[in-house]
Amino acid sequence: MTSPDKESLKQAVKDALATITVPDGEVKKAGSPAQDIVGAGLVSAVIVDDEARAGIVLDFGTSAPGDVEALRTAAENAARNVNGITQANVVLTAAKTETAAKTASARPRPNQTGPAPTLKRTPPPPPSPKEIPGIRHIIAVASxxxxxxxxxxxxxxxxxxxEQGLKTGILDLDIFGPSLPMLLGLDARPNAEDKKIIPHVAHGLTAMSIGFLLDVDQPVVWRGPRVMGATQQLIHEVAWGELDVLVIDMPPGTGDVQLTLVQQAxxxxxxIVSTPQDLALIDARKGLAMFRKVGTPVFGFIENMSYLNCPSCGHEIHVFGHGGAEAAAQELNTPFLGRVPLHMRIRESADAGNPIMVSDPDCPEAAAYRSIARKVAHSLETAEG
Incomplete structure (x- = not known):
C-alpha cells in the first residue's frame, strides 16, 4: 500500500500541475469548464515511487495541442519544483482525428446552393517503419x-x-498487462534525460515496460489511439543505446499494438508461442498470418508447456496435448524452434523476478530455452546475409 508521504507528494504534484493552463483551450475535454490540465481531465495518472520520483501520464484524447513538447516540459518542471520530488517524467498519449477536417470540407460555402459536394478523400499512407538508432535487430515474441x-x-x-554473445534488450509492449517488472523483480521508476527515458538494466538486459511508469494496481483504461501513442513512445523515446537485438514481448492477439509496431519499427x-492444445493453435495461426501479411519473417513456433515430467517415474505427461505446435509448424511451412516443458521451477523463478536462465542455468528447462535461442540467433545471422 502507498505510504502517506508518497500520497502527499502525489497530491502536491497534482496541485502543481493544476497551475498549468490548457493550451489555447484546444484539448479541454467535453463537460470540463476548467482551463488547467488537471481540471480539464488531461492528467491520466500521477505516481510517486519510493525514491520520490514522479511519473505523469498526459492523455490528450483525439485533440492534441500544437506543441506537446512545450506542455511536457511545463509539466515536468512543475513536478520537479515540488518540494521533495527528486525527478519527474511525463508520458504523452494522443491521436489526431480527421473528423473535424471532414466536417469542414463538407460544410456549404456562403454562396453555395444545393447540396454540399461530395469530396473524395484519399486515406494517408501508413507510416513507414523507422530504424531505432543503435539497434541491429528487433524480434517480436507473439501469441x-x-x-x-x-x-x-x-x-x-x-x-x-x-548467452550467445549478443547485446540484448527487452521491451514489454503489453500495455494492459505488463509482466516485465515482476519477471525482473523491478519496480523503480526509470530516469529521463534529454526527453528520453533511461531503461533499466537487469541480468545484463536493457529493459523497459509501461509497468515501470504506472502503479502496479492501476488499471490502464485507454482506447486504441492512446495505446498506439504509448506504444510509439516506448519504441522511439527510450534511450536504448547500442544493442544487437531487442526482444519485444507483445500483447496477445492481433490488435492496435501489433499494427503500431509493424508500422513504427x-x-x-x-x-510465435503456443501451447499444444487446439484452441491455442487456432489463435497462433492468426498471429502467423498477420506477420506474413505485413512481410515480417516468422522464425518459428515454440511449444510451451509441452509436457510434464512425472515426479515419480519421469514419464512425460501431456497435460495440454502433444505435438500440436510442431504439427502446425510443418503444415504452415514454418520452422519449429523447440518444446519447453511445464515445470514448477519455471513459474517459481518467474514470480521471484529471477528467470530460470539465471536462477538454474543448468536445469533441463534452461537448456530448452538455450536451444531455442541458438536457433533464433542463427536466423538473425541468416537475415543479415
Whole structure:
C-alpha cells in the first residue's frame, strides 16, 4: 500500500500541475469548464515511487495541442519544483482525428446552393517503419491468445540470446498487462534525460515496460489511439543505446499494438508461442498470418508447456496435448524452434523476478530455452546475409 508521504507528494504534484493552463483551450475535454490540465481531465495518472520520483501520464484524447513538447516540459518542471520530488517524467498519449477536417470540407460555402459536394478523400499512407538508432535487430515474441507463457518465454529467450554473445534488450509492449517488472523483480521508476527515458538494466538486459511508469494496481483504461501513442513512445523515446537485438514481448492477439509496431519499427523477425492444445493453435495461426501479411519473417513456433515430467517415474505427461505446435509448424511451412516443458521451477523463478536462465542455468528447462535461442540467433545471422 502507498505510504502517506508518497500520497502527499502525489497530491502536491497534482496541485502543481493544476497551475498549468490548457493550451489555447484546444484539448479541454467535453463537460470540463476548467482551463488547467488537471481540471480539464488531461492528467491520466500521477505516481510517486519510493525514491520520490514522479511519473505523469498526459492523455490528450483525439485533440492534441500544437506543441506537446512545450506542455511536457511545463509539466515536468512543475513536478520537479515540488518540494521533495527528486525527478519527474511525463508520458504523452494522443491521436489526431480527421473528423473535424471532414466536417469542414463538407460544410456549404456562403454562396453555395444545393447540396454540399461530395469530396473524395484519399486515406494517408501508413507510416513507414523507422530504424531505432543503435539497434541491429528487433524480434517480436507473439501469441494468438493469452495464458500461453509468452512473457516468460520472452525473458528467457532474451537471456539465451545474451548467452550467445549478443547485446540484448527487452521491451514489454503489453500495455494492459505488463509482466516485465515482476519477471525482473523491478519496480523503480526509470530516469529521463534529454526527453528520453533511461531503461533499466537487469541480468545484463536493457529493459523497459509501461509497468515501470504506472502503479502496479492501476488499471490502464485507454482506447486504441492512446495505446498506439504509448506504444510509439516506448519504441522511439527510450534511450536504448547500442544493442544487437531487442526482444519485444507483445500483447496477445492481433490488435492496435501489433499494427503500431509493424508500422513504427522494422522487424527482423517474429516468434510465435503456443501451447499444444487446439484452441491455442487456432489463435497462433492468426498471429502467423498477420506477420506474413505485413512481410515480417516468422522464425518459428515454440511449444510451451509441452509436457510434464512425472515426479515419480519421469514419464512425460501431456497435460495440454502433444505435438500440436510442431504439427502446425510443418503444415504452415514454418520452422519449429523447440518444446519447453511445464515445470514448477519455471513459474517459481518467474514470480521471484529471477528467470530460470539465471536462477538454474543448468536445469533441463534452461537448456530448452538455450536451444531455442541458438536457433533464433542463427536466423538473425541468416537475415543479415
Amino acid at each position: 494468438g491468445k493469452g495464458g500461453v507463457g509468452k512473457s516468460t518465454t520472452s525473458i528467457n529467450l532474451a537471456l539465451g540470446l545474451k 522494422p522487424l527482423s523477425g517474429a516468434v
